[in-house]
Amino acid sequence: MKSRIINYNLAAEKAIFEMQSDIGAIENDPLLFEEKNFDQRTEAIDFIEFQIIDQIEGLLGETNQSDKLLLLKHRAEKVKSELEKINIILFRKLQKDIRNVGYTGKEFKSLVNKHVDFNLDDNEHQEEPGYDNLDIFINGLLSPKTMPEQTKDLEPEMVFYQKTPARIIFELADKIKFAKEDVFFDLGSGLGQAGILVNLLTGVTAKGVEFEPAFCDYSQDCVKKLNLSHITFINADARQADYSDGTIFFMYTPFNGEILQEVLEILRKESLLRKIKIITYGPCTPKIASQSWLDSAVSKDDNIYKLAVFTSLQN
Ligand SMILES: C[S@@+](CC[C@H](N)C(=O)[O-])C[C@H]1O[C@@H](n2cnc3c(N)ncnc32)[C@H](O)[C@@H]1O
Incomplete structure (x- = not known):
């Protein structure tokens, strides 16, 4: 028993030595403190949180090395907070630039690319909605405030809030050839990121329909703070919204069952008046792939965590 404790203390001593040297390396790496190196800084913050602080917490109380x-x-907490402060300053500066100068289309994409290295080809192989540095960057830039509490109970067929991974929206903006007059709708728009990103990446008018008023206020607030135009968030049940100017509809599985069927029927009627596209992500895709009024290369058995694009057959 005694020798097991001694061995444990020796292992803890070794772990402490390694962590001291890792923290030292982070503290003394000037590149991590340069504003533009967001990717490397994010990796370092992650490392401190999950490899150092978590390890320390696991060891505390288990060894005689508590002090x-x-x-x-x-x-570790001090250097982590210094790195996080650099990100906060970076986001404030970029928000000010977006507000005052306005960045749309290629300019916005290259502003993001300057800080985050992302490869949209990886999207093809995702088996679930994974998040990465691009999400951390976009959250910091567009949604820095804490998420508001839900004020209304969802009905059983309504799906709770979960963000579409940012790279999926970047892929959508690349893949769909938006025309100037297109109007993009995000059905169940949550905190508004999909609509805001599509507007920033393509310049088209974007609208979000969201059941939860607090989410809608949050989204509208973001738009106001960034001084963006041609984006509106409508607090409504998607079954009651006005889609008369919509041409491109995005759904990250906001609802299922009869609600989805009802909304699809509304969209089918809209498609008799003009050609529309429906873009889906997640478990609602097979249901939409089975609609005879929509055309697509998507099969019911395709990976659901891949963007699926459907075009209405009439018009
Ligand atoms: C999976 S989240 C999608 C969030 C958002 N589209 C995004 O990509 O970040 C589903 C959202 O749909 C909303 N929702 C569920 N049922 C709805 C309905 N009938 N009408 C409008 N919004 C609804 C939920 O409140 C939630 O915010």
Whole structure:
């Protein structure tokens, strides 16, 4: 028993030594403190949180090294917060630029690309909605405020809020040849990121329909803070919204069952008046793939965590 404790303390000593050297390397790497190096900084923040602080918390109370561990934890938290502050300053600066200068289309994409290296080809192989550095960057830029509490109960067929991964929206903006007069609708728009990103990446008018008023206010607030135009968030049940100017409809599975069927019927009627596209992501895709009034290369058995594009057959 005694030798097991000694071995454990020796292992803890070794772990402390390694963590001290890892923190030292982060503290002394000037590149991590340069505003533009968002990707590397994000990796470092992640490493501190999950490889250092979590490890310290696991060791605390288990060894006779508590004093050393607490000092190390304090040092890790300090450098983490310094790195996070650089991101906050970076986002404030970029928000000011978007507000005052306005960045749309290629300019917005290259502003993001300057800070985050992302490859949209990876989207093809995702088996679930995974999030990455692009999401951390877009959240910091567009949705820095804490998410509001839900104020209304969802009906059983309504799906709770979950964000579409940002790279899926980047792919959508690349893949769909938007025309100037297109009007993009995000059905069940949550905190508004999909509509805001599509507007920033393509310049088209974007609208979001969201059941939860607090989410809608949050989205509208974002638009106001960034001084964006041609984006509106409508607080309504998707079964009651006005789609008369919509041409491109996006759904990250906002609802299912009869609600989905009812909304699809509304969209089918709209498609008799003009050609529309429906773009889906997630578990609602097979249901939409089975609609005879829509054309698509998507089969019911395709990966649901891949963008699926459907075009109405009439008009
Ligand atoms: C999976 S989330 C999608 C979020 C958003 N589209 C995005 O990509 O970030 C589903 C959203 O749909 C909303 N929702 C569910 N049922 C709805 C309905 N009948 N009408 C409008 N919004 C609804 C939920 O409140 C939630 O915010």
